[in-house]
Amino acid sequence: MIPRVKICGLKQAEHVQIAVEAGATAIGLNFIPPSSRFVGGIRQAQHLMKSAGIPDVQWAGVFVNPDFDELKVLLAALDLQIVQLHGNESPDFVRKVKARVPHAQVWKAFRIETLADLAPIADYACDGVVVDTKVAGAFGGTGKAFDWHILEKWPRSAPLILSGGLNAQNVAEAIRIAAPDWVDVASGVESSPGEKCSEKIKAFIREVKRPT
8 A cells, every 4th residue: 555645844836736746645744933944923824825726635633732722723824734742742632623613624643762661652642643753852753764674563553654654765665564554754855854845755655656
């Protein structure tokens, strides 16, 4: 099975267009202010979504420990198909978000180092499980990979979105081992932190789509 592709942390319409033309299913907008990939507020996000001019793409909003009331305002203003919670959000918080946006998928991210790190996933009723690399002091986007063999022992109850240290050089091997439903990349398609590279985007998606 060829997984779907999400390119995360895009800030320029040109890169959105290139990603979708190459075969990406979803584009991630980063709403985490300290991040080099921060898209800005509602107006900046609306401008990017409109200027990209791509009707057939899923837009994902990526958040870390958002305030629920502030999140409600943003979700009311933007037509997001995916809400990706990448912090320490509780199972109850995830349920509240799902109730708020019943038309959208709610993905919850978990940072993985050992098999034991997969245990909390059972407590969450989410539409997708994002597995990223556990790095002290970071919520993701570190460019570091974890041992994908860990996922072979996980009894899945939701679609698996594989993230963490993926790039054009290792994504085929990651897919072979973990068999994810999605692959999610940010730093692996950048020329510098927060700056996407068109050629790296195309190379990454080409490797994902390459027949095995």
